[in-house]
Amino acid sequence: SAVISQKPSRDICQRGTSLTIQCQVDSQVTMMFWYRQQPGQSLTLIATANQGSEATYESGFVIDKFPISRPNLTFSTLTVSNMSPEDSSIYLCSVERGMNTEAFFGQGTRLTVV
């Protein structure tokens, strides 16, 4: 298993500002992922956070809007930049210990942009 601590759990932010979400894992993992889950919707992968190299972004997501850091094998951050109300969503980090193994999720960050 994996214990994932994600914070903040929720925040209300002004449009135009940025929020950095942190994800801490209890042990080293190779792959960390960031997802967005809009209200009542499925999980959409934003990017894969790779330790020692740049994150790999999915179609529709760009580094300028969602910069990601991965300084070591237990920690990652996702920043939501220049926020607008459309960025209001739940953001989740996820880790996997190996190919085709269980994905574990953080508790999520509920972001509201006003």
Next chain:
Amino acid sequence: GENVEQHPSTLSVQEGDSAVIKCTYSDSASNYFPWYKQELGKRPQLIIDIRSNVGEKKDQRIAVTLNKTAKHFSLHITETQPEDSAVYFCAARSLNTGFQKLVFGTGTRLLVSP
């Protein structure tokens, strides 16, 4: 890339009945198919998964079947209980992706009435 469709979007059953949720995938190279349960306000959690080298897997009241030829897989819950009420997501992972990327279905909201 991989595309996963999930049906139905909502499912209401009486306690004790069975529930079946179906997913189809597009990439014949997909080889890992997990199912996640997400209770309201909680993180997604794995309930069962199946790999492409088997056709069925059971865990108590939960079973998953996989038809590789037809590219679909299903979740079966027997003797449903009110605590089974949640949103269920299927997912698929393809060997064709360069990273361990899961593609999620759109989700099924299951309501079990006492």
